[in-house]
Amino acid sequence: xxxxxxxxxxxxxxxxxxxxxxxxxxxxxxxxxxxxxxxxxxxxxxxxxxxxxxxxxxxxxxxxxxxxxxxxxxxxxxxxxxxxxxxxxxxxxxxxxxxxxxxxxxxxxxxxxxxxxxxxxxxxxxxxxxxxxxxxxxxxxxxxxxxxxxxxxxxxxxxxxxxxxxxxxxxxxxxxxxxxxxxxxxxxxxxxxxxxxxxxxxxxxxxxxxxxxxxxxxxxxxxxxxxxxxxxxxxxxxxxxxxxxxxxxxxxxxxxxxxxxxxxxxxxxxxxxxxxxxxxxxxxxxxxxxxxxxxxxxxxxxxxxxxxxxxxxxxxxxxxxxxxxxxxxxxxxxxxxxxxxxxxxxxxxxxxxxxxxxxxxxxxxxxxxxxxxxxxxxxxxxxxxxxxxxxxxxxxxxxxxxxxxxxxxxxxxxxxxxxxxxxxxxxxxxxxxxxxxxxxxxxxxxxxxxxx
Numbered sequence: 001x002x003x004x005x006x007x008x009x010x011x012x013x014x015x016x017x018x019x020x021x022x023x024x025x026x027x028x029x030x031x032x033x034x035x036x037x038x039x040x041x042x043x044x045x046x047x048x049x050x051x052x053x054x055x056x057x058x059x060x061x062x063x064x065x066x067x068x069x070x071x072x073x074x075x076x077x078x079x080x081x082x083x084x085x086x087x088x089x090x091x092x093x094x095x096x097x098x099x100x101x102x103x104x105x106x107x108x109x110x111x112x113x114x115x116x117x118x119x120x121x122x123x124x125x126x127x128x129x130x131x132x133x134x135x136x137x138x139x140x141x142x143x144x145x146x147x148x149x150x151x152x153x154x155x156x157x158x159x160x161x162x163x164x165x166x167x168x169x170x171x172x173x174x175x176x177x178x179x180x181x182x183x184x185x186x187x188x189x190x191x192x193x194x195x196x197x198x199x200x201x202x203x204x205x206x207x208x209x210x211x212x213x214x215x216x217x218x219x220x221x222x223x224x225x226x227x228x229x230x231x232x233x234x235x236x237x238x239x240x241x242x243x244x245x246x247x248x249x250x251x252x253x254x255x256x257x258x259x260x261x262x263x264x265x266x267x268x269x270x271x272x273x274x275x276x277x278x279x280x281x282x283x284x285x286x287x288x289x290x291x292x293x294x295x296x297x298x299x300x301x302x303x304x305x306x307x308x309x310x311x312x313x314x315x316x317x318x319x320x321x322x323x324x325x326x327x328x329x330x331x332x333x334x335x336x337x338x339x340x341x342x343x344x345x346x347x348x349x350x351x352x353x354x355x356x357x358x359x360x361x362x363x364x365x366x367x368x369x370x371x372x373x374x375x376x377x378x379x380x381x382x383x384x385x386x387x388x389x390x391x392x393x394x395x396x397x398x399x400x401x402x403x404x405x406x407x408x409x410x411x412x413x414x415x416x417x418x419x420x421x422x423x424x425x426x427x428x429x430x431x432x433x434x435x436x437x438x439x440x441x442x443x444x445x446x447x448x449x450x451x452x
Contacts, residue, residue, distance in 0.1 A: 001342040041080065041090075044395075045070045053078055055106075057452060059123070063146060068095030077106035079452045080120070081113040082124030087172055089125025089180050091146050092159060094132050094187070101163030104196070107442040109452065112169040116451050119169045120356050121225060121250070122203035125180040126170035131188035132157040135211025136234035136264065142154055142186045142210065145174025150186030155213045157189025164196045167316030168447045171225065179204040181230070182221075184339035189212035190237065191370035196438070198222060200447045201250070201319050205261075209235040211279070213315065218438055221261055222445060223247035223396075228284070231307070234264070234273040237385030238423045240280045243432045243439075245399055248287035249294055256298035259316060268305035268328055276308040277339075280415070280424055281431040283401060288318030288385050288394050291352055299325045303340075304357065306330035312343040313413040315431040317385040318394065323347040324370065327357025335373055342374050346430055348382035376399065380408065390431075401433045410434070 031049045033402045035041055045051055048070025060082045074080070074094065082088035085286050090110075092098045100274040102108040107212040113122035128144060132152030142150050162183075173179045182199030187210065194216035199206035206221035211233040219242040221228035228244035244259050251257040263277045282320025284300045300316035301307050304327035316323050324342065334340040347353045354370040371381070382388060389407030394399030403409040409430045415421075427434060445449055 003282060005340040008399055012373070019349065032254055045072070051357040053080070057081060057168070059083060059451045060110070062086045062092060063089045063125070064146075065093060066096040066098070067092045067093050071097045071099065074106065074108050075365065076102045076443045079109045079111065081111055083452060084113045084123050084424045087124045089144070091144065091148060092129045093148055094130050094150060094152065097158070097160035098129065098162060098292055099160050100163070100165055101161045102442070104164060104441040107164040107166055109166045110168065110170070111166070111447070111452060116294040116449055119448055120200045121169055121171045126184060126202070127167060127170050127183045128180065128186065129159050129162070129192070130185040130186045131159045131186050131192065131212055131214070133187045133212040133214070134273055135187050136273055136275070137211070140186070140210070140233065141172070142184065143178040144180035144184065145178060146180075152187060156187055156191045156432065158191030158261070159188050161193040162197060163193060164442050166444060167197070167199045167202070169201050169409045170199070173204065181208045183207050184210070185212060185214055186210040188212040190215055196442060198443045199224070202216050204229045204252070206244070209237065211235055213237050215239065220241070220439060220443055221245075225248055225250060225252040225257060226255055227258045227351050231260070231262040231277045232265060233273055234271070234276065235275050235277055236273055238421065239279045239282070240424055241432045241438065243283040243285070245274040245285045245396070246287050246297060247372060247396060248297070249288035249292050251296040253296065255311050256296050256299045257411045259286070259300040259319065260311070261302045262307045262309055262326045263305035264307045264330070265305065268330070270306055270330065274308050278310045278418055279418055281413070281427070281430070281432050282314040284316040285393055286317065286319030289320070290394065292435035293320065299323070299355070300347070301325065303331050304328050306451060308334040310418055312340045312341055312345065315346040315388055315409055317346070317348040317382070317388050317408045318350070319354070322355040322364055323349040324374070325355040325357060328359055329362050332356070332360045332362055339364060341418070342377060342379060344378040344414055345374070346380050346382060346408060347374070348385050348388065354365070368446065378412065378414070399445060401439070402435070402437055403429065403431070403433065
């Protein structure tokens with residue numbers, strides 16, 4: 001056997017190779033660890049270690065940490081399957097980087113270690129990325145029982161790249177109210193790239209942003225138990241092109257599942273920086289009254305605890321309890337005074353589309369006042385989900401999110417003020433899709449049957 005072929009054969013057995021080379025770190029060397037097909041990603045990787053996961057199938061075993069000064073690189077097409085007995089979670093700490101740069105033809109997949117047909121939500125933890133951007137807490141510790149802090153003073157901090165990545169059957173609770181989500185971003189800075197990410201059948205939130213300034217595009221929350229998108233602790237990043245589709249039969253048994261849940265912080269104080277996600281072109285789809293819909297599906301949007309927000313050019317249809325719920329005096333007032341925006345949206349809910357929390361005591365505050373503000377800002381209330389004109393919006397395992405010819409969604413988007421920014425693509429349509437289906441080729445709406 002030739003030497004080159006022998007080397008490849010050894011790699012295929014998952015053998016780990018390390019090498020050292022000079023660089024600029026204080027130790028004067030960098031250790032490269034190669035984890036090949038059949039290998040295991042586990043333990044704690046230290047400063048100066050560069051871990052390269054080559055294309056193949058690799059096991060994630062237990063809580064796996066990358067400390068400050070370390071880097072994890074994952075090649076396109078790699079499948080990382082978590083141990084179910086020793087549930088895995090990948091934690092990228094402050095000052096570490098993940099370079100998971102997949103492609104549409106070769107996405108990177110994180111999934112359960114169970115065989116096709118046997119996977120369950122909560123089979124493993126999820127991915128946690130921690131950065132050094134600002135939050136409105138002092139030295140916060142990320143939830144989920146991982147025991148690591150996040151946040152700092154560097155809003156342009158760079159934690160690496162996550163692109164064309166699927167995260168399936170994640171989400172575990174370390175203790176009540178302290179869970180690992182599909183993708184958790186704590187104090188992550190705007191230098192980080194988050195693009196084309198799908199979280200499927202997560203047992204808690206699909207995406208949760210704790211403070212920070214990271215921006216994201218092309219996000220899919222599919223069949224989430226709790227919230228599809230959750231924002232807390234001073235998050236102020238920008239998001240464009242995101243879709244959430246819920247499984248009517250699947251929802252958190254102990255908490256209500258929303259399209260968006262957003263708080264300034266857990267105590268609802270006025271701490272700064274104030275949580276204010278800047279979102280455009282989101283499609284938020286509820287169960288729409290399907291047979292056997294579980295009871296805990298809730299609002300399309302639940303803004304509460306003194307938060308502010310910008311949510312424009314979006315469509316939210318089919319949620320049982322409401323389209324937009326404003327809770328707390330600060331949250332209500334921020335919409336009325338213009339600090340928050342709800343512009344050019346399309347709304348349908350099985351209950352009243354606009355809701356006012358019982359904790360709002362501002363004089364004159366009513367659900368009708370919220371609706372009037374939304375209507376004056378270009379938002380439209382529909383009488384049914386079909387009026388939105390989306391092809392196959394609620395077809396669970398084969399959705400078609402594209403607007404049909406003549407759809408109300410095909411025109412009317414606007415980008416002014418805070419959204420007159422180079423991050424936002426200035427398109428005319430509302431919702432996450434125009435004529436192009438950006439989920440094609442890399443996303444999967446049948447994760448239970450995928451063979452890895």
